[in-house]
Amino acid sequence: MKKYPLIGKGLTVSVILLFVATGIIPSIAQDIGKSSQPAARGNWLYVGGSGPGNYTKIQDAIDDASDGDTVFVYDDSSPYFENIVVNKKIQLIGEDRNTTIIDGNGTGYVVNLRSDSISINGFKIIHSGSGINSGGLVVSSNNDSIQNNIISDNGDTGVYILFGTNTTIKDNFILNNNGSGIQLATAGHNTLISNHISSNRDAGIRMSGNNNSIINNIISANFYNGILFDYKAQFNIIEENTISNQQVYHGIDIWFGENNSFINNDIFNNSFGIRTTTNTKNNHFYHNNFFNNTKQVEDVSLNQWDNGYPSGGNYWSDYNGTDVTQDGIGDSPYNISGGTNQDHYPLMLPYGMTNLTINLVPGTFKFLISIKNVGSTTALNVQSLLTLKGGFLFCTREIVGVTRPLLPGEEIAITLPIFFFGFGYIRMNNSVWADNALIFTQKINGILLLFFFIHKH
Incomplete structure (x- = not known):
């Protein structure tokens, strides 16, 4: 994006007041060192670009910021080789997620969120370290927003939420990380929505914790599992996701999980579509579409695989029953491999289909x-x-x-x-x-x- 310094362009006071009144970053951004914004939004600090007083390092701008401020980062000085700690309630905005790069240079966390109510948007976050205390972006706070970023090629997990609550992870590409794409560790009431999570070395999403919502994500081609419930995961909602083509294991693997709901997901071309262990119970699966998994499901515990009549159960591409009554529900149940569970009301067409x-x-x-x-x-x-x-x-x-x-x-x-x-x-x-x-x-x-x-x- 072309930059227009405030000084030298002779912008009038009226234009400045217009930007202040709207609180919007104009489509042609100004390279301003510090610009007063509305009181509710705090001040704006600029990194990169050519404006007078602009910072050269993101961390320096964060250190000088106060709660409520915004740090805007231009892409012309990218990549920024930094390991950033955000310990204030600020907005951190990159000019373009494809070209505004924060590179951890192979060490530690690339970005570490340590304060509540942080928003980070518009960055490419790459090259963390590997092992303990490493990853693309770690969140150990609450009420944060991680949106519209590319988080890729890190030495460990892409996004790691540790004990955090009420954080939203939305519209990100989380790719090619050497651990899981996203890990929720004893984390609750978080929302993961509309992310592309692919080609990560471990699981697409690895989680423990309660009352999280995983909605409308594309989770594909991860090395092990699409979603792994690894410890005490309860009352989570997994809905409207596409989970496909995991390279080794399963679409969804539930080691420890109770009272979770799996609704309207497309699960296809995995080793197992879903697998449970004896540590799972009272989970509810319905309106999911199972296509061409090597084994659609293996459930060795006590879970529910339909939502009653007439709502119905799930669609199974290998179901060969009939529908004499033509109500869209099979006349015979679908037997769930691994135990005695059944889908009593299998769907004749994939859920969401019409005629x-x-x-x-x-x-x-x-x-x-x-x-x-x-x-x-x-x-x-x-x-x-x-x-x-x-x-x-x-x-x-x-x-x-x-x-x-x-x-x-x-x-x-x-x-x-x-x-x-x-x-x-x-x-x-x-x-x-x-x-x-x-x-x-x-x-x-x-x-x-x-x-x-x-x-x-």
Whole structure:
């Protein structure tokens, strides 16, 4: 980003007051050494850039800051070879998470949060030490926010929360760390949401503690487990995550865990989708989709694998039961490997799926397609394909259509944007599908005479 020093650009007092009033970092950032901000936000201190009074080290700016201040770090002096300790209630903001780099140079923690109510945003945090007292980012405080960072290539764990509570870890890429991606150690009431956690040497997430929420993360290709419950994990919520392709072990491995809820996760291409031990009990699993794991589940303890009727249980790609009543729930239970547990109400389709219908209405010159969502879930990224076989045609033989999402019960009509002309016996396949709907195909046979189509039943 291009920098414009405050002095030398002759910015007027009115512009300064505008920035003060809004409390926003402008899209074209000023290289200001220290700039007074609204009282509620404190002062702004700048690191890097070319403004007069700007700091050259992040730690120096933190040391001079007070509670409520913001330290903004430009990327033009990156990488910053530092091991940072944040012991004040401040915001630490990087200009761009791809290019504002804090490099621990192979020693200790790269960033250590020791005060409550710290926010860190917009950094690439790399190259911690390995072993004890090492890692990309350690949190030993409460009510912190770690958002929009890249935390990668550290010698140990990427993010380590020790006894911390009410911290939010959101929208980060946590990759290629030599320990776990994230470790919660006796930590409670934390939220991990919308992170990409991949290719870490240990687990994607390793946790002990209570009342944590792990929601909408992509957890893939970690060396051992996607999520590991390693000690006294209770009343945690694991929901809407994609957990796939762990290299050695399992999607979710529960060594010690009670009263946890696992809801609406996609778990596929792991050794075991989920594995439990005798130290687990009273966990609840429902509305999860299990695809193509070497073993879908092994449960040797007493856990619940459905949510009753009509809510249903889980989807199992190897379930071969029937659904005579056509209520979307299998007529026979799915047996859980390892013990006597069953999913009494296995789902016939992956949870979150819906059903589409399509109808082609031939006309003169033009054809009309009607697509309807007959399910109970919004259809995402709806697409259609009409193929024409046989005859002699003076038009294309494949017509692809992409429509907007369809709400439950919604129907749309599309006039195909081509001119039908030709003659002969024609076979039409008219198909529709969506990201969360299986393909539905209508077949129509008939005769095309120039631009008239005669439907043959």
